[in-house]
Amino acid sequence: xxxxxxxxxxxxxxxxxxxxxxVGLVNATGLTGGTISTVxxxxxxxGLVVETGHAESTGGKRRVMLQLNHFARYAVGVxxxxxxxxxxxxxxxxxxxxxxxxxxxxxxxxxxxRTVDAVIDSVGVDxxxxxxxxxxxxxxxxxxxxxxxxxxxxxxxxxPVVLDNDAAAAAIGEHWAGxxxxxxxxxxxxxxxxxxxxxxxxxxxxxxxxxxxxxxGHTCLDVDGPRCWCGARGCLEALAGPAxxxxxxxxxxALTRAAGLLGGRTRPRTPVSADFAALSRIARQGNPRxxxxxxxxARYVAAAxxxxxxxxxxxxxxxxxxxxxxxxxxYLPVLRAELDAAFFARAAHPIAVRLSPSAASAPAIGxxxxxxxxxxxxxxxxxxxxxxxxxxxxxxxQPSA
Amino acid sequence: xxxxxxxxxxxxxxxxxxxxxxVGLVNATGLTGGTISTVxxxxxxxGLVVETGHAESTGGKRRVMLQLNHFARYAVGVxxxxxxxxxxxxxxxxxxxxxxxxxxxxxxxxxxxRTVDAVIDSVGVDxxxxxxxxxxxxxxxxxxxxxxxxxxxxxxxxxPVVLDNDAAAAAIGEHWAGxxxxxxxxxxxxxxxxxxxxxxxxxxxxxxxxxxxxxxGHTCLDVDGPRCWCGARGCLEALAGPAxxxxxxxxxxALTRAAGLLGGRTRPRTPVSADFAALSRIARQGNPRxxxxxxxxARYVAAAxxxxxxxxxxxxxxxxxxxxxxxxxxYLPVLRAELDAAFFARAAHPIAVRLSPSAASAPAIGxxxxxxxxxxxxxxxxxxxxxxxxxxxxxxxQPSA
DNA sequence: GGAGATTCTTCAGTTGCTAAACAAAGAAAG
DNA sequence: CTTTCTTTGTTTAGCAACTGAAGAATCTCC
Numbered sequence: 001x002x003x004x005x006x007x008x009x010x011x012x013x014x015x016x017x018x019x020x021x022x023v024g025l026v027n028a029t030g031l032t033g034g035t036i037s038t039v040x041x042x043x044x045x046x047g048l049v050v051e052t053g054h055a056e057s058t059g060g061k062r063r064v065m066l067q068l069n070h071f072a073r074y075a076v077g078v079x080x081x082x083x084x085x086x087x088x089x090x091x092x093x094x095x096x097x098x099x100x101x102x103x104x105x106x107x108x109x110x111x112x113x114r115t116v117d118a119v120i121d122s123v124g125v126d127x128x129x130x131x132x133x134x135x136x137x138x139x140x141x142x143x144x145x146x147x148x149x150x151x152x153x154x155x156x157x158x159x160p161v162v163l164d165n166d167a168a169a170a171a172i173g174e175h176w177a178g179x180x181x182x183x184x185x186x187x188x189x190x191x192x193x194x195x196x197x198x199x200x201x202x203x204x205x206x207x208x209x210x211x212x213x214x215x216x217g218h219t220c221l222d223v224d225g226p227r228c229w230c231g232a233r234g235c236l237e238a239l240a241g242p243a244x245x246x247x248x249x250x251x252x253x254a255l256t257r258a259a260g261l262l263g264g265r266t267r268p269r270t271p272v273s274a275d276f277a278a279l280s281r282i283a284r285q286g287n288p289r290x291x292x293x294x295x296x297x298a299r300y301v302a303a304a305x306x307x308x309x310x311x312x313x314x315x316x317x318x319x320x321x322x323x324x325x326x327x328x329x330x331y332l333p334v335l336r337a338e339l340d341a342a343f344f345a346r347a348a349h350p351i352a353v354r355l356s357p358s359a360a361s362a363p364a365i366g367x368x369x370x371x372x373x374x375x376x377x378x379x380x381x382x383x384x385x386x387x388x389x390x391x392x393x394x395x396x397x398q399p400s401a
Numbered sequence: 402x403x404x405x406x407x408x409x410x411x412x413x414x415x416x417x418x419x420x421x422x423x424v425g426l427v428n429a430t431g432l433t434g435g436t437i438s439t440v441x442x443x444x445x446x447x448g449l450v451v452e453t454g455h456a457e458s459t460g461g462k463r464r465v466m467l468q469l470n471h472f473a474r475y476a477v478g479v480x481x482x483x484x485x486x487x488x489x490x491x492x493x494x495x496x497x498x499x500x501x502x503x504x505x506x507x508x509x510x511x512x513x514x515r516t517v518d519a520v521i522d523s524v525g526v527d528x529x530x531x532x533x534x535x536x537x538x539x540x541x542x543x544x545x546x547x548x549x550x551x552x553x554x555x556x557x558x559x560x561p562v563v564l565d566n567d568a569a570a571a572a573i574g575e576h577w578a579g580x581x582x583x584x585x586x587x588x589x590x591x592x593x594x595x596x597x598x599x600x601x602x603x604x605x606x607x608x609x610x611x612x613x614x615x616x617x618g619h620t621c622l623d624v625d626g627p628r629c630w631c632g633a634r635g636c637l638e639a640l641a642g643p644a645x646x647x648x649x650x651x652x653x654x655a656l657t658r659a660a661g662l663l664g665g666r667t668r669p670r671t672p673v674s675a676d677f678a679a680l681s682r683i684a685r686q687g688n689p690r691x692x693x694x695x696x697x698x699a700r701y702v703a704a705a706x707x708x709x710x711x712x713x714x715x716x717x718x719x720x721x722x723x724x725x726x727x728x729x730x731x732y733l734p735v736l737r738a739e740l741d742a743a744f745f746a747r748a749a750h751p752i753a754v755r756l757s758p759s760a761a762s763a764p765a766i767g768x769x770x771x772x773x774x775x776x777x778x779x780x781x782x783x784x785x786x787x788x789x790x791x792x793x794x795x796x797x798x799q800p801s802a
Numbered sequence: 803g804g805a806g807a808t809t810c811t812t813c814a815g816t817t818g819c820t821a822a823a824c825a826a827a828g829a830a831a832g
Numbered sequence: 833c834t835t836t837c838t839t840t841g842t843t844t845a846g847c848a849a850c851t852g853a854a855g856a857a858t859c860t861c862c
Contacts, residue, residue, distance in 0.1 A: 006849075023809065037811055060808025061858040185610045197712075201607060208714025209586045209603070210750050215711045219744065220704035222623055231746035232707065232739070303621035306633065308614045311598075311709055313609025320852055338633070343618065345632035349611050407818075424840065433820055438842055462827040462838025 021063035077368030094177030134367030171198025173366025191323025240300035422464035478769030495578030514557035536770030572599025574767025592724025641701035
């Protein structure tokens with residue numbers, strides 16, 4: 001057998017390239033033809049890769065082209081929200097094979113397990129071809145997972161479960177299924193109940209030591225701005241997050257009526273996402289006050305995005321998540337303008353800003369992609385992390401010799 | 402011989418730990434005792450590592466402690482500024498063995514080469530124990546290097562030359578010689594003629610695809626702020642960079658006189674760093690207007706630092722560079738307060754803010770550290786970067802089979 | 803229908819690591 | 833002091849992954 005990390009690297013290249021030959025893999029990896037030959041044979045034997053045809057000849061034997069066998073394995077992605085549960089079954093390519101989305105309030109473990117089973121059975125996929133289950137939720141709902149939702153789902157479904165937050169998942173999903181290259185550096189700007197970002201640096205997802213990397217919600221955009229619940233002033237979330245936008249709309253009587261906003265004061269637990277979607281809808285239909293509100297928000301988000309792109313030296317920015325699914329058309333041009341202008345003057349490389357084609361179900365698809373990635377491109381090779389270097393060392397030593 | 406990346410990893414662990422035994426290395430790396438034994442023997446034979454004594458027994462044979470042989474190799478670091486050239490010779494531990502700093506205006510290649518020779522000869526170090534030369538300058542002076550300063554120095558000194566920018570170098574220097582752990586995630590906030598940051602994520606320096614990672618100078622702190630030369634509004638550099646602070650001071654007649662600021666209008670090429678240093682000096686001596694000016698700047702820098710720490714999920718922030726060398730005492734408490742408050746309310750992990758003990762010569766020391774790192778902990782193992790995945794692929798292919 | 807080019811496979815040889823036995827050095831107990 | 837146990841470090845054989853070079857297969861061009 002071949003070294004697992006090489007196998008994973010080759011598989012990932014096949015995925016990223018879509019279609020590639022053995023010679024192409026030799027060039028991309030730096031390995032020799034012999035090694036590639038062996039590794040590819042193994043992948044074909046496992047059914048993960050298939051030969052799909054021939055390239056045009058360049059003067060000699062035609063190259064045999066390889067592709068991921070998209071339907072060799074599957075993964076389940078579950079996205080928990082403040083109001084919904086969305087569950088998708090994807091194939092190896094990250095394409096959605098089945099999808100169920102239903103309202104969900106309160107403790108979701110039972111419902112989640114039943115939804116997972118339903119989604120798998122709905123297309124009659126063999127269960128041991130399902131690699132695992134990705135479970136994704138906003139950081140604010142982290143409580144359930146930590147307790148037992150993960151293990152409970154693991155028991156109920158028999159699938160290995162991995163957890164992550166929505167923004168990181170969206171980024172990984174974009175990296176896996178989207179058109180971004182294998183070594184690209186980009187962020188997925190995520191708007192759900194809050195606003196966040198998942199980051200992929202040089203083809204590797206960057207989470208940070210405490211798993212909070214990409215927390216853009218508390219980017220400071222005004223040192224004298226309104227106080228945020230986090231204690232600081234002028235945070236993006238307080239100025240321009242979905243909750244802030246909805247709050248601003250609710251203080252406008254006419255706008256509240258036009259958008260049909262769900263009441264505010266009586267029930268504090270109103271789903272912000274629904275009101276934000278309603279607001280976006282009438283803005284796109286031409287309501288000037290809603291449009292002004294969203295464009296104001298977009299200006300702040302654009303400034304924060306510019307900072308993020310600067311600091312992380314990003315190449316691509318993808319807008320995704322339920323928020324941008326409904327309001328992307330309003331935010332996109334504002335962000336594009338901001339980033340184009342800033343980088344043109346400094347003669348820096350341009351930053352591509354894109355709207356995710358599947359923004360609404362991005363977190364669920366991303367959750368499945370995390371499973372694909374962790375099962376097929378696993379454990380970043382290398383040495384064990386020496387968290388506590390001298391932890392095992394006796395404290396004192398006597399110089400000698 | 403053993404695999405080079407393992408050798409490098411072990412060497413880096415010895416460096417990071419200061420003093421460590423073979424068993425400690427086994428625990429830290431996950432390798433077996435046999436492998437460590439072989440690798441360490443090789444390192445001792447090369448003279449890079451020495452046995453320094455014994456630890457206390459934990460019930461059996463005492464551990465033989467290993468240390469870097471600090472004086473086995475040396476590296477030269479050169480820092481070019483708008484007004485000075487600073488050159489240091491460091492040993493393997495990053496400790497300064499010799500240092501020369503002199504004024505320098507205009508094209509520096511001849512002077513640089515002579516200074517390098519002088520610094521090596523001043524302590525009579527054997528030239529083939531000098532691993533190489535790191536050359537560091539602010540991004541604004543990048544012109545000279547790109548042309549021929551690097552190759553010219555290489556020819557004149559006979560040493561391999563590596564280039565980098567000042568902020569990144571400072572971060573690497575802090576990582577190499579400072580007390581930060583081997584896998585830490587931190588940024589070196591650098592204040593020189595401008596303000597920037599070098600970032601180390603999980604023990605690896607992160608430069609970004611275009612080498613501009615950590616560019617904090619154009620962090621947006623006020624969407625309606627003054628227009629920056631970059632085209633955007635409210636950039637940190639325009640609001641609170643050294644040049645902005647000096648400009649604000651110059652518009653205050655009394656302050657200009659008290660600080661003895663070098664004239665402004667006549668010669669546009671006034672060294673900002675000198676004026677900033679003068680301002681800091683009288684602020685520390687109690688001048689209230691200078692202090693107010695710097696504290697205002699510190700508030701902006703603190704907000705930008707908070708954003709940086711949020712987005713990158715940093716553990717440590719080190720203030721370094723000539724700017725913080727003179728004004729660190731004023732900025733440090735403001736940054737500490739800002740970061741403590743923000744992270745206390747969100748129950749996130751605290752962020753340590755430190756002032757570099759050698760802030761003034763940090764870039765030069767960092768330049769030398771880059772050489773040490775690139776020679777001793779080289780080439781991040783792994784596959785060749787597949788920049789152009791399908792570059793070698795014929796464009797069309799015919800499906801078959 | 804060769805000749806040359808290109809792709810892919812096969813196989814011996816090298817390398818870097820592990821596992822396990824062994825040797826050495828000290829602590830604890832009698 | 834001797835015995836026994838623990839811990840540290842070294843040596844050895846063996847294995848798995850990769851390289852390099854030779855060869856087989858397939859296609860184009862003349």
